[in-house]
Amino acid sequence: MGLVVQKYGGSSVADAEGIKRVAKRIVDAKKNGNQVVVVVSAMGDTTDELIDLAGQVSPIPAGREFDMLLTAGERISMALLAMAIKNLGHEAQSFTGSQAGVITDSVHNKARIIDVTPGRIRTALDEGNIAIVAGFQGVSQDKKDITTLGRGGSDTTAVALAAALDAEVCEIYTDVDGVFTADPRVVKKARKIDWISFEDMLELAASGSKVLLHRCVEYARRYNIPIHVRSSFSGLRGTWVSNEPQGDQKVEHAIISGVAHDVSEAKITVVGVPDKPGEAAAIFRTIANAEINIDMVVQNVSAASTGLTDISFTLPKAEGRKAIDALERNRGSIGFESLRYDDQIAKISLVGAGMKTNPGVTAGFFEALSDAGVNIELISTSEIRISVVTRADDVIEAVRAVHTAFGLDSDSDEAVVYGGTGR
Numbered sequence: 001m002g003l004v005v006q007k008y009g010g011s012s013v014a015d016a017e018g019i020k021r022v023a024k025r026i027v028d029a030k031k032n033g034n035q036v037v038v039v040v041s042a043m044g045d046t047t048d049e050l051i052d053l054a055g056q057v058s059p060i061p062a063g064r065e066f067d068m069l070l071t072a073g074e075r076i077s078m079a080l081l082a083m084a085i086k087n088l089g090h091e092a093q094s095f096t097g098s099q100a101g102v103i104t105d106s107v108h109n110k111a112r113i114i115d116v117t118p119g120r121i122r123t124a125l126d127e128g129n130i131a132i133v134a135g136f137q138g139v140s141q142d143k144k145d146i147t148t149l150g151r152g153g154s155d156t157t158a159v160a161l162a163a164a165l166d167a168e169v170c171e172i173y174t175d176v177d178g179v180f181t182a183d184p185r186v187v188k189k190a191r192k193i194d195w196i197s198f199e200d201m202l203e204l205a206a207s208g209s210k211v212l213l214h215r216c217v218e219y220a221r222r223y224n225i226p227i228h229v230r231s232s233f234s235g236l237r238g239t240w241v242s243n244e245p246q247g248d249q250k251v252e253h254a255i256i257s258g259v260a261h262d263v264s265e266a267k268i269t270v271v272g273v274p275d276k277p278g279e280a281a282a283i284f285r286t287i288a289n290a291e292i293n294i295d296m297v298v299q300n301v302s303a304a305s306t307g308l309t310d311i312s313f314t315l316p317k318a319e320g321r322k323a324i325d326a327l328e329r330n331r332g333s334i335g336f337e338s339l340r341y342d343d344q345i346a347k348i349s350l351v352g353a354g355m356k357t358n359p360g361v362t363a364g365f366f367e368a369l370s371d372a373g374v375n376i377e378l379i380s381t382s383e384i385r386i387s388v389v390t391r392a393d394d395v396i397e398a399v400r401a402v403h404t405a406f407g408l409d410s411d412s413d414e415a416v417v418y419g420g421t422g423r
Contacts, residue, residue: 002168003125004029007039007135007158011175011418012232013077014044022173022232023084026130030090035125037165039135039158040081042073047136063108067137067148071096074134074154082132092130095120098146100131101164102138102157107291110150113157113219114141116164133161152213159216163223170225172212173232175418178239179204179211181258181408184415186399191410193257195240200257200351203385207349208262217241233418255354255361256406261399262347263392265295266320267378269312270327272337275302280311282334283327290326292319295347296380296389308337312378314389317343345377346395349387350402356383368405374398 006026013019029036041047050069054061061069078094085092101117124131135154140147149156155172162170179201180190196204198221205214211229220227220241230238273279280299287294295314302309315323320341327339348369355361365386369376374397378389390398403409 002033003035003037003165004169004171005037005039005158005162005165005167006171006173007154008041008081008173008232009154009175010041010044010046012173013040013081016080018232019043019077019080019084023081023088025173025232026081026085027088027090030130037121037125037131037133037161037167038081039133039154039161040074040077041135041154043077043080046073046076064145067108068146070148071134071137071146074136078132078134082130085130085132090130091128092132093124094132094134095124096134097137097157098139098144100133100161102160103141104138104147104149106140106142106145106147108145109148111138111140111147113138113149113160116160118161118164121161121165133157149215152216155213155216156219159219159223159225159227162225163219167225169228170220171228171230172216173230174211175231175233176211177231177234177236177416178229179209179241179258180415181256181410182399182403183210183261184417186261186396187259187403187409188414189409190403190415191408192415193239194237195242195245196257197353198241198243199384200353201241203349203351203382204258204260207260207351207385207387208264208347209258209260212241231418255358256350256352256408258351259399259403259406259408260349260351261395262349263345263395264317265314265345265347265389266317266341266343267312267314267345267389268320268323268327269310269340269342270334270336271310271340272306272308273311274335275307275309279334282330283311283336284313286326286330286334287313287315287323290319290322292316292323292326296378296387298378298380314345314347314378344392345389346392346398347387347389348395348398348402349385350406351385353384355386362386364405365402368402369398371405372397372401374401 082092082094103115104111135157182190226242297313
């Protein structure tokens with residue numbers, strides 16, 4: 001008997017019919033001889049609705065109470081799903097993140113998992129039950145407060161439980177049939193990928209691909225947990241994410257794995273920074289102390305006449321105001337002249353392990369953008385990724401142009417997004 005962890009996103013359990021459809025799939029997995037642990041997200045747009053409600057009550061909700069509120073969505077889903085499974089004649093027990101043993105640090109709204117102690121889950125499985133776990137949440141190690149894991153938290157919960165329980169696979173069910181060469185909502189001819197390495201998937205996730213989040217993939221790579229991304233709306237085989245192809249899969253390693261884009265970032269330019277040792281460190285220490293993650297960084301050449309330079313970096317839009325405030329508070333010690341903020345940008349990334357041994361990929365990427373009339377503002381590269389920042393208005397045309405230029409368009413039917421969100 002194998003142990004399988006399944007995760008269902010909000011679009012899969014958006015209503016009662018969806019919950020019943022998911023319950024049948026879970027029961028089928030149980031009938032196939034598996035022990036089954038299920039991680040579930042909040043129904044549909046429940047989390048967004050709770051965030052809006054909190055904003056109506058308080059402009060800046062306290063982190064502890066905000067987490068307590070947001071975790072209600074997953075608790076509703078897990079209880080309803082357990083009821084639906086029992087209605088099909090199988091026993092199921094639901095557990096909150098804390099009951100499931102998901103231990104986190106004390107950072108509210110974006111906590112990180114420290115440990116997983118799934119004793120109660122093990123007991124439920126040994127008794128022949130299906131275990132349903134509320135995703136996106138845990139309990140802090142020191143204060144025992146309820147915490148949430150931030151964006152993609154349910155995926156991370158699922159992989160963490162799979163690692164702790166030594167599961168054979170972590171199945172991530174969503175409303176698309178797998179990982180595609182581009183967002184199927186933007187590129188209708190995007191092609192489904194049968195297998196992709198952890199490294200390529202990490203780059204796609206970090207570059208804006210929404211089907212899997214970076215933290216989830218990093219956790220899976222660390223503990224070597226194969227992920228199978230598939231749709232809860234169809235019975236089709238999805239995409240395997242692992243170190244090596246699974247079973248009898250024979251996969252040719254493509255030069256390019258896919259094109260990702262991200263419109264959730266903003267750009268800050270620190271103008272008039274003295275070009276001397278320690279200035280960049282002071283800027284980014286200020287950002288780090290504000291607990292803000294940054295992405296791309298570019299420093300201009302110093303002006304010979306003034307000895308000043310400009311430093312630009314990208315960060316999540318949601319953190320923009322906090323970053324500006326933190327830098328302004330330290331303007332005197334850093335010594336810059338002014339700040340510029342721009343949230344009308346987009347990031348486009350080309351990802352593929354084959355690009356490092358194939359000359360011409362970089363040239364082809366920039367030629368495709370040029371032919372589409374897309375101007376580039378920032379450039380960042382790694383061994384298997386090239387990313388650029390452009391105007392947000394250009395992103396859709398740019399993604400389509402690059403996707404076609406590298407022969408990624410599918411010759412078959414258009415990609416399907418069953419739930420309309422790509423998650």
